[in-house]
Amino acid sequence: MTNFRQDFIRFAVQQKVLCFGEFKTKAGRLSPYFFNAGLFNDGASLRNLSQFYAQAILASGVPFDMLFGPAYKGIALAAGTAIALAEQGSNVPYCYNRKEAKDHGEGGSTVGAPLHGRVLIIDDVISAGTSVRESIALIRAAGAQPCGVVIALDRQERGQGELSAAQEAQSSYGIPVLSIATLDDLLAYLHSEAGMVQNLAAVQHYRDRYGVKNA
Numbered sequence: 001m002t003n004f005r006q007d008f009i010r011f012a013v014q015q016k017v018l019c020f021g022e023f024k025t026k027a028g029r030l031s032p033y034f035f036n037a038g039l040f041n042d043g044a045s046l047r048n049l050s051q052f053y054a055q056a057i058l059a060s061g062v063p064f065d066m067l068f069g070p071a072y073k074g075i076a077l078a079a080g081t082a083i084a085l086a087e088q089g090s091n092v093p094y095c096y097n098r099k100e101a102k103d104h105g106e107g108g109s110t111v112g113a114p115l116h117g118r119v120l121i122i123d124d125v126i127s128a129g130t131s132v133r134e135s136i137a138l139i140r141a142a143g144a145q146p147c148g149v150v151i152a153l154d155r156q157e158r159g160q161g162e163l164s165a166a167q168e169a170q171s172s173y174g175i176p177v178l179s180i181a182t183l184d185d186l187l188a189y190l191h192s193e194a195g196m197v198q199n200l201a202a203v204q205h206y207r208d209r210y211g212v213k214n215a
Helices: 003-014 043-061 073-088 130-141 163-171 184-193 197-210
Strands: 018-024 032-037 064-070 094-101 108-112 118-122 145-155 176-181
Touching: 003 018, 003 043, 003 176, 003 184, 018 118, 018 184, 018 197, 032 176, 032 197, 043 073, 043 145, 043 176, 064 073, 064 184, 073 094, 130 163, 145 163, 145 184, 163 176, 176 184, 184 197
Parallel strands: 064 094, 064 118, 118 145, 145 176
Antiparallel strands: 018 032, 094 108
16 A cells, blocks of 8 residues: 555544544445545645645556546545646646536636546545536537546445446446545555554454455
């Protein structure tokens, strides 16, 4: 596990974005952990989060020409990641969509740089996949090419079938889904931290019961 992945898990725990206990998921499962990216809600935490996104993108080696942030959570993420990438020597344009198209002023359904070339989608998580599906349709309609999706944490958890939400997106659209960290990275972090034995056992049990194979 590269350092930035474990550093990200530690950062999420410190920010109380990643919590341990008993939480009911949308699927009705009782999860021993909860990840709420909405709690990266101040300047310092957004700056750090954006740097982790940039590290994950650069480490992946996926070629891209610009970033796209799906409204609403993806707007700040794409902007912050563009800044972080520029600080690391990779200055790329970004844009985001409006929930409703504007028919005055500059008009259109997107704000920022025109969609072109290979577009990397920046979002917090993939659950039902609605945001990804809508983003891909918008990007293709503009004549550009979606080249991947980047999320903060991949829960590596089965959906209705045997695949996770990230695997379903990869299979449906033929593009990679990258993440800053995964559930397996979380388990590695718990292994390395003293005082996390109880959480480690609970998360491992959850992974064994609901996790995808060959993730």
